[in-house]
Each structure stands twice: as C-alpha cells, then as structure tokens.
Amino acid sequence: MHRIAIGPGGEFSLGGENFVIDVSPKDRRPSTSDTFTIVKNEPYLRVYEQLAAGFSPRSILELGIFQGGSYVLLDKLFKPRRMSAVEISPQPVEPLLRYIAAMEGRFVHFSTSQCDREILGQIVRDELADELDLVVDDASHTYEQTKAAFEFLFPLLRPGGAYVIEDWSWAHAPRYQSPDAPLAKRRALSNLLFEQIMLMGSTSLIAEIRVWKFLYLIRKTETAFGRSEAGKAEGGSIFDQILSRGREWSLI
Numbered sequence: 467m468h469r470i471a472i473g474p475g476g477e478f479s480l481g482g483e484n485f486v487i488d489v490s491p492k493d494r495r496p497s498t499s500d501t502f503t504i505v506k507n508e509p510y511l512r513v514y515e516q517l518a519a520g521f522s523p524r525s526i527l528e529l530g531i532f533q534g535g536s537y538v539l540l541d542k543l544f545k546p547r548r549m550s551a552v553e554i555s556p557q558p559v560e561p562l563l564r565y566i567a568a569m570e571g572r573f574v575h576f577s578t579s580q581c582d583r584e585i586l587g588q589i590v591r592d593e594l595a596d597e598l599d600l601v602v603d604d605a606s607h608t609y610e611q612t613k614a615a616f617e618f619l620f621p622l623l624r625p626g627g628a629y630v631i632e633d634w635s636w637a638h639a640p641r642y643q644s645p646d647a648p649l650a651k652r653r654a655l656s657n658l659l660f661e662q663i664m665l666m667g668s669t670s671l672i673a674e675i676r677v678w679k680f681l682y683l684i685r686k687t688e689t690a691f692g693r694s695e696a697g698k699a700e701g702g703s704i705f706d707q708i709l710s711r712g713r714e715w716s717l718i
C-alpha cells in the first residue's frame with residue numbers, strides 16, 4: 467500500500483502533485499499553481515489510502531471540493547477512468563481547472579448544489595459513462611442535503627460501489643452544543659446514518675457500513691439487484707423501503 471509522507475507543515479506530494487493540509491475554520495489558503503489546498507487531516511488521508519489499496523473505482527463523483535485538493539488526491543489515489551465533482555461556490559479554482567484541462571475524462575461543476583438531481587443525473591450518465599463506483603460527499607454536511615444527494619445517487623451507484631459521507635458526527639462535538647453554535651438550529655447529520663442502518667436491515671441494498679468518528683462508508687451489495695430494487699426511489703425515496711413495524715422515530 468502506498469503511504470503518503472506528510473511533512474510537519476501538512477505538506478505532501480502524490481503522483482507529481484503537491485498538497486498542503488489546511489483545516490482552519492476560516493481564511494483557508496487558496497490553491498496555487500504549484501500546491502493544492504486540501505481540507506482533510508491525516509486520519510482522513512489514511513482511510514482513503516487504505517480504501518484505494520483494495521478498490522479500483524471506474525468513476526468517482528465528489529460533492530464539495532473547496533480548493534480542489536481532495537479532487538486531485540482522489541484522482542491520484544484511485545486512478546479512475548473518469549471523475550467529476552460539484553461545488554456550490556461560483557468561484558472557479560483556476561489550478562484545478564488547469565489540472566482537469568490537461569486530462570481526459572475529468573470534469574467539475576461550480577455553482578452546482580449536491581441536491582441538483584438534473585445535473586447529477588447528467589454527470590453520471592454523460593461524464594461518468596454510467597459507471598459510478600465511488601461517491602465522496604464532503605459538501606454541506608446538513609441532514610437534508612446530504613440525504614437528498616444519497617437518495618438520488620445511491621440507486622445510480624454500481625453494485626459493490628462505495629458511498630462515503632464525511633463529518634457525520636459534527637452535532638456530537640463539544641463546540642456544537644450551545645444554542646448559538648453553528649448549525650444549532652439544523653438537524654444532526656447522524657440522523658441519516660441511523661436511517662441508513664435501518665435501510666440496511668430492511669433491504670438487501672447495503673452490504674456494509676463502516677463508521678469512523680469522522681466519516682463513514684456505505685458499500686452497496688454486489689449482487690445484481692441493479693436499479694430495479696434500488697429504483698423504487700423513482701417517484702419516491704429509497705428510505706420508503708425502511709421497515710419499522712409502522713413506528714415513527716424522531717430526529718435530533
């Protein structure tokens with residue numbers, strides 16, 4: 467397994483590209499022509515490294531790219547045939563656009579929400595050749611938008627594919643506990659993980675869910691139920707398949 471060597475200032479190189487880790491809460495450094503900024507610290511990098519050692523996705527879709535460092539990292543680690551991403555910010559990241567322009571099958575969409583079903587559908591079909599094997603969601607981290615993206619994209623994921631959701635546990639960190647903390651009025655993203663566990667129990671859609679404190683990975687079942695079972699999402703939600711003995715649960 468390739469092990470990335472991370473310097474004391476969070477700098478590292480991979481596949482001929484330079485990166486620097488910047489996880490400060492604001493005023494993060496912009497990517498430059500020779501170094502991409504990435505908002506993932508070492509534990510995240512180790513999980514992706516480990517995943518890449520045994521998994522070769524044909525196509526990757528990333529949600530939320532900020533300065534593009536994670537896009538380039540995923541590209542270098544997994545070496546997919548095709549890769550695309552959406553980012554809600556309208557501000558193009560020039561170093562990333564130059565990186566993409568020099569390669570085949572690489573795309574990015576600024577001013578695009580992770581909930582935009584029409585664009586996500588076009589991306590999977592036209593840019594990713596309907597071979598979506600890996601989704602990495604590091605976008606809004608809100609329950610509603612993360613769920614909306616999953617409801618649409620998980621049925622499009624190929625059997626055996628992986629869907630990663632980062633930073634699911636934010637609502638349980640000490641700094642989010644006060645009434646005036648960021649996202650204090652929003653539902654916790656961990657609600658979605660509980661619902662996905664219920665979906666796993668209720669259907670044959672999900673083979674495994676691996677949970678770390680800072681991200682989790684949902685592996686789609688290998689067997690060929692394809693889009694027919696997952697496709698119940700059409701017109702409804704994939705979560706309509708949860709069997710809960712008719713009981714309601716409440717969100718925190």
Ligand SMILES: C[S@@+](CC[C@H](N)C(=O)[O-])C[C@H]1O[C@@H](n2cnc3c(N)ncnc32)[C@H](O)[C@@H]1O
Nearest residue numbers: 504505530531532536553554579580604605606
């Ligand atoms: C934590 S940053 C991403 C960091 C990047 N993945 C990395 O590791 O370097 C989250 C990004 O998601 C974007 N974002 C927030 N809400 C979004 C949404 N609804 N759809 C798409 N992108 C969104 C933000 O603008 C921000 O750039």
